[in-house]
Amino acid sequence: MTTHAPAPTERYLLSPDMIADPYGHLDALRDHAPVHWSPLHHAWLVTGYDQVMRCLRDPAVSADRVRPLMDAVPQGAREDAERAFGILSRWMVFNDPPRHRRLRQVFQEAFAARAVARYRAFTEKATRAVLARKARPGRTGDLLADVAKPLPALVFARWLGIPPTDGPSFWYWNTRVADLVLGTAQEESEYRASLQALVSLEDYLGALVARRRAEPGDDLISQVLREGRVGDSVSEQEFTGMLTQMAFAGGETTSNLIANTVLALHTRPGQLAAVRAEPELAQGAVEETLRLDGPSKMSIRTAARDLDLDGRTLRAGDRIFLVTAAANRDPARFPDPGRFDVRRGGATHLGFGFGAHFCIGAALARLVAVAAVRTLVCDHPGLTLADPARPVWQPSLLNRGLTALPVRY
Incomplete structure (x- = not known):
């Protein structure tokens, strides 16, 4: 068991200061003990790179x-939950081998890098089109709403085969499903809306599968x-359930x-200039x-049986937070881990898991x-952050996402 530093004071990971900047506390946890029981979260926090990899x-x-x-669903919304959670149970991300392997193989070819590369020209064209509409020089706006959200929506809708006329409903459902899966739904009404959205999304995708047949x-x-x-290695119901995961993720x-x-990049002028x-x-x-500040902070797992991890005994049923946001800053793996370096090589980060x-x-x-970053940096040299001090x-x-990114184009 590794222990290097005094135990840090327990902090609630959803408190405003931890949402704003969790990294100092996560670094302290990792330096103290990379496998740490948190009574506050009633979970093991695994923060070391090697320990996360082991898990x-x-x-x-x-x-x-x-x-x-x-x-986590409020009691009053439970009656709406049965079908929605049946859909989630068919998401491969929530399944273990061998079922996970069987479900994943259905999509393996479609997600291979060579298959995804077919969408490069469309992606570059869509990037230029979005930026031409929103990023006119001198205009102020929200880069998240103007570019970062609509561009993936365009590409993923094209990739899934969603007709443009269905786009608004399709992306509304996705937003509500994200509230459920990422834990941002808080009120009973929000849970109800999220559960219904997941059911609506599956109904829509089921009809789209029939149309594509x-x-x-x-x-x-x-x-x-x-x-x-x-209909062979997976059922139609399993396939449609997995499509809801593809649509959301x-x-x-x-x-x-x-x-x-x-x-x-725009808070690090030297790195911006390099790109x-x-x-x-x-x-x-x-x-x-x-690696350093990616869209995922952690994933949640459960001990299926007792196991020893870094000298600690994790009991069957224990919750485990695999804190990749801390593992990706582990100095045992990444020299000068707090430095953002666009030329960094070496150890593989865990930003997309392992x-x-x-x-x-990941390839898509x-x-x-x-495509978006290269175009924004190289074709829009006047782009500046409107308020870089207050993200x-x-x-x-689970996720690390801005509510807005005010900019001047």
Whole structure:
């Protein structure tokens, strides 16, 4: 068991100061003990890189957390929850092997880098179109609302095969589902809206699957249907349930990644200048954001059985927070870990997870984020932050996303 520093004072991770900047406290936790029991959160906080990696590889650490999500729903909204949580139970991110492997294989080819590369030209065209509408020189605006949200929405809708006329309803449902899964729904009415949105999203995607069977197109759903696994290795219900995960996961994560990268560069003039001088470093800027201040702070797991981790005994049923936001700043893995360096190489960050649960949409998220960042940095040299000292972050345990990013284009 490793212990280096005095135990830090327990802090609630959803308190305003922790939402604003959790990193000092997380660093102190990791330096004290990379596996730490938190009575306040009633969970193990795993903050060391090696310890998080061990959990991501260990079959004793389960990804099934549908029950904890359901337990968080207010009693008055429980009657609406049964079908919604049945849908969540079909998300591969909440399943362990062998079911997780069987579900993931259905999408493996569609998400491969070579398949995603087909959308490069469309992504670059969509990026220029969004910026031409919103980023006129001299205009002030919110980069999150103007660019970071609509661009992934355009690309992911095209990729899934969502008709443009259905876009507003489709993205409204996604926003409400995010409130449920990321824990930002607080009131009973918000939970009810989120649960109903998930059901509506599945109904819509089920009808779209039927339409694509009759009229195939050039999109993810049509591609998977052509491969013949739906109805064979997975049921139609499983496939539609997983599509709701695909719809939810891509937009939210990529929007936050774009905004966080723009914020990181525009508060570090030397790094911004480096990307302007060498546009290919936009890729490095996105990767460094994923490491240092990415869209995901942690993932939640459960001990499926007793296990020993770094000298601590985790009991079956214990909740485990895999705090990748701390592991990605572990000085044992990353030299000078608090420094943002677009040329950084070396150890692999955990911004998209690792192993069996490595984010299946990582290649598409990277494609969209790099296109947006490169274009914003290189084609809009007058872009400045309107208020760089006061970023406001979403109150979420799991994700790291701005509520807005005011800029002058």
